[in-house]
Amino acid sequence: MYTMPIFPELKIMKVLHVEMGRHLYGGARQVAYLLNGLSRFPGRHVLACGDGAEIVGAVQNPAVEIRPLPFRGDADVVFIGRLRRLIRNENPNVLHIHSRRGDLLAALAGRLEKVPMIHSRRVDNPPRWVDTRVKFPLFETIVTISEGIRAVLIEAGVRPERVICVPSAVDTGRYRPVRDEGWFRLEFGLAQDETAFGMIAQMIARKGHDVLFDALPEVLAQHPKTRVLLFGQGPMEDELRTSVRDRGLQSAVTFAGYRNDMARVIPCLDLVVHPAWMEGLGVSLLEAAACAVPIVATRAGGMPEIVQDGINGRLIDPGDSAALASALVDLLNDTALRRQLGHAGRRLVLERFSVDAMVEGNYRVYRSVSGGANLGADSDA
Numbered sequence: 001m002y003t004m005p006i007f008p009e010l011k012i013m014k015v016l017h018v019e020m021g022r023h024l025y026g027g028a029r030q031v032a033y034l035l036n037g038l039s040r041f042p043g044r045h046v047l048a049c050g051d052g053a054e055i056v057g058a059v060q061n062p063a064v065e066i067r068p069l070p071f072r073g074d075a076d077v078v079f080i081g082r083l084r085r086l087i088r089n090e091n092p093n094v095l096h097i098h099s100r101r102g103d104l105l106a107a108l109a110g111r112l113e114k115v116p117m118i119h120s121r122r123v124d125n126p127p128r129w130v131d132t133r134v135k136f137p138l139f140e141t142i143v144t145i146s147e148g149i150r151a152v153l154i155e156a157g158v159r160p161e162r163v164i165c166v167p168s169a170v171d172t173g174r175y176r177p178v179r180d181e182g183w184f185r186l187e188f189g190l191a192q193d194e195t196a197f198g199m200i201a202q203m204i205a206r207k208g209h210d211v212l213f214d215a216l217p218e219v220l221a222q223h224p225k226t227r228v229l230l231f232g233q234g235p236m237e238d239e240l241r242t243s244v245r246d247r248g249l250q251s252a253v254t255f256a257g258y259r260n261d262m263a264r265v266i267p268c269l270d271l272v273v274h275p276a277w278m279e280g281l282g283v284s285l286l287e288a289a290a291c292a293v294p295i296v297a298t299r300a301g302g303m304p305e306i307v308q309d310g311i312n313g314r315l316i317d318p319g320d321s322a323a324l325a326s327a328l329v330d331l332l333n334d335t336a337l338r339r340q341l342g343h344a345g346r347r348l349v350l351e352r353f354s355v356d357a358m359v360e361g362n363y364r365v366y367r368s369v370s371g372g373a374n375l376g377a378d379s380d381a
Contacts, residue, residue: 014091014094015043021050038061048068079106083106094116096120103119107138107139117138118142122149123149143165147305166358169357170353180264183264188227189254196228197332200272205277208276215322237255275316275324279301285297286349294337295312312348
């Protein structure tokens with residue numbers, strides 16, 4: 001049973017969280033887990049988010065105060081003034097900037113208001129000049145969601161003591177190995193003898209959809225009764241649909257769209273594939289592992305921290321479609337192996353990627369950045 005750590009010297013702390021993502025993608029879902037889990041700790045929390053953002057419906061902690069702000073994208077410099085006014089009104093001890101959308105604007109607002117700031121880094125692509133020279137120096141601490149991302153930042157010149165890894169988490173109570181087979185086959189039009197695997201990712205270039213398409217002819221030659229379900233949306237959807245048509249894969253590939261019921265869908269998949277060129281950690285991989293579904297992914301970013309080759313899935317080099325086809329065929333050949341790998345994945349997330357550990361890790365960063373005993377010096381904070 002989880003026991004809340006005792007910090008007897010702390011006064012009441014207030015943290016203002018900034019998450020401007022419109023959709024409840026992996027990053028925003030992690031922020032919702034964090035805000036809900038912080039109910040176990042002393043402190044007050046305010047969420048600044050965009051008008052109509054999906055995260056509002058995911059925050060179940062009634063103590064979190066939600067402050068929607070107009071936001072028109074990274075060029076919306078007026079957002080700096082809006083956030084500055086909110087900071088003055090709320091008087092937080094810490095400003096935690098979660099989203100990449102508007103992160104530099106938010107950081108400038110925080111610096112102008114002289115509030116200590118934390119930045120969550122969820123991507124493993126090398127930082128740009130503006131990141132290392134302008135944005136990162138504005139923060140007391142950068143929290144990465146994987147050791148892979150932390151290594152990338154340190155290699156780019158960020159001092160190691162300024163970068164802390166707090167791994168992303170998965171709700172293992174919601175994502176669990178409970179299959180609703182009849183519903184699943186009816187929902188996606190699957191025959192009883194068809195095998196189904198899924199790719200759960202935004203439709204953007206770095207996710208590697210074309211690598212999967214290159215691998216599919218070999219997979220289908222050996223397992224013709226296989227259906228591939230693509231979950232997600234994004235700017236490349238039309239291009240990917242054209243690619244599927246040009247390759248003659250329409251009967252095998254289904255564009256299943258963005259769904260809010262993936263906790264019901266994932267346990268019914270025979271496996272999950274994620275051939276990304278780069279990935280900070282991969283929340284969909286955590287969810288698949290929690291549902292005891294084996295995974296085929298790449299040796300990139302933080303993915304090897306979730307997928308251990310031969311333990312709960314298979315790892316290939318990014319872009320290696322032949323190796324991807326071989327790994328998929330091997331797993332489709334062996335139902336017992338899929339089951340064994342899936343159970344190992346469930347054990348892994350229970351041990352290493354709990355929501356409790358993620359929440360406590362972030363809370364300790366708040367405590368450190370705020371000076372511990374000096375938190376909440378204002379009795380009204």
